[in-house]
Each structure stands twice: as C-alpha cells, then as structure tokens.
Amino acid sequence: MTDGILTSDQILAAAQDVLRRYGPAKATVVDVARALGVSHGSVYRHFPSKTALREAVTQRWLDESHAVLADVMSADTPADVRLRDWLAALSGAKRKKALDDPELFATYMVLVNEASAVIDRHVADLIGQIEQIIATGVAREELAATDPAAAARAVFHATTAFHNPVHASGWSRPGIEDDFASLCDLILLGLKPRRRE
Amino acid sequence: MTDGILTSDQILAAAQDVLRRYGPAKATVVDVARALGVSHGSVYRHFPSKTALREAVTQRWLDESHAVLADVMSADTPADVRLRDWLAALSGAKRKKALDDPELFATYMVLVNEASAVIDRHVADLIGQIEQIIATGVAREELAATDPAAAARAVFHATTAFHNPVHASGWSRPGIEDDFASLCDLILLGLKPRRRE
Numbered sequence: 130m131t132d133g134i135l136t137s138d139q140i141l142a143a144a145q146d147v148l149r150r151y152g153p154a155k156a157t158v159v160d161v162a163r164a165l166g167v168s169h170g171s172v173y174r175h176f177p178s179k180t181a182l183r184e185a186v187t188q189r190w191l192d193e194s195h196a197v198l199a200d201v202m203s204a205d206t207p208a209d210v211r212l213r214d215w216l217a218a219l220s221g222a223k224r225k226k227a228l229d230d231p232e233l234f235a236t237y238m239v240l241v242n243e244a245s246a247v248i249d250r251h252v253a254d255l256i257g258q259i260e261q262i263i264a265t266g267v268a269r270e271e272l273a274a275t276d277p278a279a280a281a282r283a284v285f286h287a288t289t290a291f292h293n294p295v296h297a298s299g300w301s302r303p304g305i306e307d308d309f310a311s312l313c314d315l316i317l318l319g320l321k322p323r324r325r326e
Numbered sequence: 327m328t329d330g331i332l333t334s335d336q337i338l339a340a341a342q343d344v345l346r347r348y349g350p351a352k353a354t355v356v357d358v359a360r361a362l363g364v365s366h367g368s369v370y371r372h373f374p375s376k377t378a379l380r381e382a383v384t385q386r387w388l389d390e391s392h393a394v395l396a397d398v399m400s401a402d403t404p405a406d407v408r409l410r411d412w413l414a415a416l417s418g419a420k421r422k423k424a425l426d427d428p429e430l431f432a433t434y435m436v437l438v439n440e441a442s443a444v445i446d447r448h449v450a451d452l453i454g455q456i457e458q459i460i461a462t463g464v465a466r467e468e469l470a471a472t473d474p475a476a477a478a479r480a481v482f483h484a485t486t487a488f489h490n491p492v493h494a495s496g497w498s499r500p501g502i503e504d505d506f507a508s509l510c511d512l513i514l515l516g517l518k519p520r521r522r523e
Contacts, residue, residue, distance in 0.1 A: 276508075283508040287484040295492045311473075311480040319516030 137175045153239040187240045208266025220291035227297040273322040334372045341383045350436040384437045405463025417488035424494040470519040
C-alpha cells in the first residue's frame with residue numbers, strides 16, 4: 130500500500146485488528162504500520178502519538194456502538210415512547226457488543242479506562258440526548274420535569290446497570306429483560322405528567 | 327491464647343487482619359492460626375475450609391456495613407421518607423467503607439468476587455427490605471406500585487451507580503450528592519400515588 134491513499138479510517142481499522150491480536154498492553158504504532166505496509170511516520174502523520182491513535186480507535190468504537198441512537202432521536206414518536214426506545218437501544222447496543230465479541234469488548238474496556246476525556250465527552254453526549262428527549266416531551270406536555278438537565282442525569286445514572294460495561298458480566302443472566310422493563314416503567318412513571326392537584 | 331476461649335468472631339477479626347496484611351491471594355488459614363497463637367486445626371473446628379472462612383469474613387463485613395439500615399427500617403416515618411433515607415443510608419455506608427479504608431475495601435472486592443452465593447443472598451436481602459418499605463407504603467397509600475417486588479428490584483437497580491462497589495472510583499467526584507438527590511427525586515416521583523384520573 131502506498132502512503133498516498135492511506136486514510137485515517139484505514140489506520141483505525143488496522144489499529145483495531147492489531148489491538149485485538151496483540152492485546153492493548155503490547156500493541157504498538159509500529160505494529161499498525163507493519164499491518165498496513167507503511168512506515169510508522171505515515172501513521173504519525175494522521176495521529177501525532179500512540180495515545181492519540183488509541184483515543185481515536187476508542188472514539189470510533191463508541192460512535193459505531195451508538196449509531197443506532199440517532200434513528201431513535203429522529204423518530205417522530207411521543208417523548209415517553211422515544212425515551213424508552215432510546216434506553217433500550219443504548220443498553221441493547223452495549224449488550225450486543227459485549228456478548229457478540231467478548232474479546233474485542235475486553236480490549237476496549239482497557240482502552241476506555243485510559244481515555245477518560247473521550248469517555249467524559251461520550252457520557253456528556255448521551256446525557257445531552259436524554260435531556261433533548263425530556264425537554265421536547267415537557268414542551269409537548271408528554272413528560273414532566275422541573276429540571277430536564279437534572280432529570281436526564283438521573284435517567285442516565287438510573288440505567289447504569291444496563292449500559293455501563295463494568296456490568297457486562299451480568300447482561301446474560303435470566304430475568305434481565307424483565308428487570309430492564311421494570312426500571313423503564315419506574316423512570317417513565319417518574320416523568321409522567323400529573324393532573325394539577 | 328488457648329483454644330478453649332477461641333470464638334468465631336475472634337477468628338474472623340484475625341482473618342480480616344491477615345487478609346489485609348498479606349492480600350487475598352496469599353493469606354492462608356495457617357497465617358490466621360499463627361496470628362491467634364493457635365493450631366490451624368482450631369480454626370478449622372469453626373470453619374471447615376479456607377473458602378468457608380473467607381465467605382464468613384465477607385458476610386461479616388457486609389453485615390457490619392449495613393447495620394445502619396436496620397435503624398431506617400424500624401423508623402416510624404412515611405414510606406417515601408423511609409425509602410429515601412434507606413437509599414441514602416445504603417449508599418452512604420458503601421461510600422464510607424470505600425473512602426475511609428480503600429485498602430481494606432479493595433481486599434473485600436476480591437473476596438466479594440469469589441463469594442457469589444454470599445453476594446446473591448445479600449442482594450436478595452437488600453431488595454427484600456426495599457420491597458417491605460414499598461409494600462407498607464402502598465398499604466398506607468403513601469406510595470403506589472402495582473407490583474412492589476418488581477418495583478423494589480427496579481429501585482435497587484436504579485441506584486446501582488451509588489451502591490455497587492464497582493463504581494467506588496466515582497464516589498468522590500464533585501456533584502455526586504446532587505446526582506444522587508436527583509435520582510431519588512425521580513424514583514420517588516415514580517412511586518408517588520396519583521389522583522384517580
């Protein structure tokens with residue numbers, strides 16, 4: 130492969146393969162360059178450091194995992210339905226990643242732990258999406274919340290056991306679907322408008 | 327020390343010290359016996375195996391951590407107040423354990439991971455206490471829940487980020503008190519009785 134056609138996306142795909150093959154502790158930029166048949170300078174032209182490359186790989190993985198959320202956000206459904214769908218999509222995407230390819234998932238858990246800025250932005254983005262659903266719902270009187278931003282954080286934290294990778298080992302236990310449904314019921318009751326009393 | 331006065335509680339206290347000093351990977355029953363100045367046979371008379379001893383130490387630690395919950399359970403407060411107090415007491419007890427003595431806490435995280443039956447019973451007991459608060463509240467019309475058992479599981483899962491030790495590293499971050507309060511607000515709104523519509 131010549132450097133002329135090397136794209137960032139090709140590097141990220143190769144980096145993912147290398148991370149998976151050698152493990153996050155051993156994988157180097159030289160391994161990535163070798164896999165692509167280019168010099169390590171060619172990789173550094175796209176990503177100025179090993180850390181930058183690993184963060185970009187992590188970011189890409191997170192973006193891929195959550196692409197499905199965009200569909201839910203743009204759906205023309207009542208806010209309570211949209212919030213439940215969004216929570217199911219988030220936990221479903223995370224579970225799929227964890228159960229379909231546990232080895233790659235474990236690799237990413239290591240990356241995620243070292244890329245706290247990437248994760249902080251990612252979490253802020255997710256909470257922002259929940260806030261948007263709640264604020265829209267409040268405006269349409271489909272949901273009630275005195276402080277949509279605080280409510281969005283509460284919803285995100287409330288569903289931790291179903292989307293935070295540290296809980297992945299419990300995601301195949303029997304009854305988890307029922308537990309998730311009960312939790313969504315509780316959250317949506319908490320956000321349901323009340324008649325004026 | 328003579329065997330005649332050796333109690334299970336003395337053994338458990340010594341085992342905790344030994345686990346802390348040598349780490350869970352290295353600590354042995356012989357170390358515990360030596361610390362007490364008795365034969366290892368004396369320890370085995372109380373605990374038939376190393377596993378039984380470690381499980382008993384774990385159980386004692388969990389019981390101690392949650393002794394404060396009994397006070398909340400027996401308080402004569404409205405169910406919504408009692409539920410919030412109970413959740414605050416649980417997360418407060420866990421945070422105190424984690425922040426006051428991180429080394430001992432880390433030791434117990436290892437024990438907890440190997441004692442899944444102890445943990446399962448412990449979690450079932452906690453969910454049982456929440457269910458009791460909710461069921462009492464429903465009977466007094468202070469709370470509403472069509473299925474108190476399912477609601478109790480939902481409340482337990484909803485507060486995972488604030489009581490599950492895997493999240494201990496986040497328990498000293500700024501804003502956690504506000505996040506916990508917002509989450510309790512959401513949960514209690516979800517359980518608040520509605521006027522018949």
